Amino acid sequence: MLITGQCQCGNVSFNLEWLPDPTRIPAWACACSFCQAHKGVWTSSPSADLKVKISNLALLTRHTFGTRTAEFLICKQCEDTPLVTSEIDGRLYAVVNIHALQGISPTLLKYFHSNFDGESVEERTERRRRNWIANVSINGL
Numbered sequence: 523m524l525i526t527g528q529c530q531c532g533n534v535s536f537n538l539e540w541l542p543d544p545t546r547i548p549a550w551a552c553a554c555s556f557c558q559a560h561k562g563v564w565t566s567s568p569s570a571d572l573k574v575k576i577s578n579l580a581l582l583t584r585h586t587f588g589t590r591t592a593e594f595l596i597c598k599q600c601e602d603t604p605l606v607t608s609e610i611d612g613r614l615y616a617v618v619n620i621h622a623l624q625g626i627s628p629t630l631l632k633y634f635h636s637n638f639d640g641e642s643v644e645e646r647t648e649r650r651r652r653n654w655i656a657n658v659s660i661n662g663l
């Protein structure tokens with residue numbers, strides 16, 4: 523299934539190829555203060571393929587906090603946060619924001635609440651390696 527997504531203004535857009543076709547798409551509502559403030563609800567599949575296109579890099583902010591192991595990509599123009607990336611052993615991993623997905627039937631979404639506060643950096647890295655999108659390319663970065 524090819525899922526397209528973008529920030530509100532379209533400066534950041536992506537193609538997410540999710541194979542095999544998902545019977546449901548997990549939507550993780552993260553409890554951290556940043557995600558609460560930025561409507562951060564994330565999805566990923568380790569076998570998916572993500573191609574991101576950024577039209578104007580000058581309109582992009584990359585925000586890190588906490589353990590500084592992940593980067594939130596924020597569009598300055600519309601203030602959306604369409605994706606988060608994490609580099610692990612030289613490989614780029616990512617999750618995408620549910621709010622950025624286009625044309626997804628709400629019945630496909632299965633919501634979870636997550637709280638990763640107690641995790642060590644090692645646990646966090648392992649979880650991302652297992653669950654995050656492992657094939658990520660971003661043009662312009």
Ligand SMILES: [Zn+2]
Pocket residue numbers: 529530531532533534597598599600601602
């Ligand atoms: Zn935007």
